[in-house]
Amino acid sequence: MLIALLGAVLIGGQASPDRSCLDDNHRDICAPAMRADLLSRLGMTSVEDEAAAGVESYRAFFVDGYGRDLPAMAFERRPGQGPVSVVYGFDGAQLETPISAETWGRVLAESHFADRELVDNTPAQDPSQMPLRMCLHAWVSTVEMSNSQTDRWSTTPVRRRVENTCDGALTTRFAFFIASESLKAQPHCQALDQQQQRNAVTTLATCLGLGGDRISASAVMEQVRGGAPRFGLDQTDPGVWRAYLGTNGSPRLTWGDQTVVTTRGTDNNVAEFIVARLAESRRLTFEPRKFAGVSAREATVEGIATRAVGEGDPLTVTRANYRQTWVWDPNLAGWMVSEWTVGPFAPVD
Template sequence: MLFAVLFSLAIASLPAAPQDGSADDEPAACKEDWRSDACRIATFDRTLGDLQVTAIEDEAATGAEIYRVRALTAWGRPLPVISFERRLGQSPLVVATDAGGGQMSTRVGGRVWSRVVSASAFADRDLVPEPPAPKQGDIEEIIVCADGSTVMAEMANAPARFGDHRAVRRKLGHSCEDQPVVAYADLLAQMAAEVLPACAALNRSGEGFYTLRNCLALRGDTLAAADLMNALDDAPFEERMERPWTQWLGVSSEPARLDWAGQVVEQSGFTPPGSAKPTIAAFMAERVSALTNLNFYENLVGAETASRGWVTGQITYQTSREDDAQTLVADYRQVWTKKNGYWGLESWLVEPFTPAAP
């Protein structure tokens, strides 16, 4: 029989460091059936402590009106938690929180709040399944969904309709399913990304949850940090030529310094590609060529002022292309300054490389 297989891919994940864990950490419900709703709810509940989020039942007991969505990637990693809140005696606000300790909040106006409330009326409903499509000869269509995310909407003191006296409403769903809870989670994530000032300043496109994850990596003067993050888009981390690195590093009239685990390159201002003088760009292009599977992971982007910022992250590479090759990892910190409207590297410190944890 001929099968037409359609792949529906959910929103893509940015590179992330591996998560530690073992079978002993697995909730009891997941040991019985990892596909069950009980397992997915237990997995979500386990993220509450990591994300410092109050249980929805405790929120309901305070009298607060809460509309909250959470999501886990296909690999069980938590995405930012978005909560639209109206507490007693306070104006409505939105709060976004992530597992890395980042949190942002801002007041929201009546139009945004009304949309959150009205859309919630259907968030915990189930759609009536569509009848199966009739077969066309010997061709059968199979829909395969890969890398989907699990979402949960939780609402406190938020009746869905007149006469609804439930203090808490909760609905679990999956991005591969055509259910209202998935659309509601996407809506709240997108609205949060639009109303939080630093998030709205980011150029990085993508779904609301992933925009928020980038945004929650900002520290200090978050508007300036967002400007720096925008400037560092399209990094030439796979480029073996000097010119793309020269453009990205933006070294101009001021000196710049790279310390790559003890190998130091000092540059006394702008130096064109191909110069006989040593440059940071030439060194980095050589590193990309020489090291196997060299990868750069940006963790946090911060700013002290509108013209001075920093980036922290990790660099990894493998000792060879063999199957038993060892992975080495090092932390790094960059300092950037902005002059004449452009960001340029001031310093880049790469710590000594050590074997990565298994």
């Protein structure tokens, strides 16, 4: 009986993950299967494999306050190659840039205590006299290092630590330092409006959606996200859609088998067509997902249109891919739509 009880205690202990490993959805992000899945989705190898290959790396992973995995950032120095900053995104998205010796030196200097726990040695207080402390929707940061320099003469094959920002200290500090330095290494990402971003991590996540001429892509992204009509507020005003499309433009919209063209200074056909489609739906939204610069004066946007129709509950939800071409308007110093194609809508599974 005693042996059985001890066995149950041991099994129960193994089943209880470290609190630092739990995200807002109570996933154990330290579990080997979870780590392997994340690395696969990011296109990364394990830190143990990096160490065995002779790679010196300093990398950070993030889960936001709602349990969502975010891109990872790394500073790497592979055998025979100079140091680089790499941002690993999902679905093969990646940013890689060579960095200076000064940047590499800062990373090394900041890394020394990144896997240490900061212990509070202040005298214990009466719990009834302590102020109430609440921490909601905390981020979780993971730092991994391969062949890292722990002092002037030696290196350590693998170092790793996970830390919840509610208890954030040395690991959290280094993880966000990695994110900040990664953003500095990507000039086109810095062109994004920081007022619209949570921090360097979310800025880089947004930046991974930019392709081609990323300067043009980031400029169009800012205009599209800042000027898009808001659902339930101003979507039914053709004038607002005209401003979104570009007041100087003559956009051509292809919607399934229908084509509508606005003649500048004569009509507002495209904006009025969209408002009419809104009237047919209980909900119609456009979600831009990919931005690519073609040149300094042209960029494309790809996204998903979602439409909900019907009278009952639940509504019938359908989706379609759409693609826009935006061109630079030198008169208004802004961008305007020249072509917009919305594909056929299909039911959402």
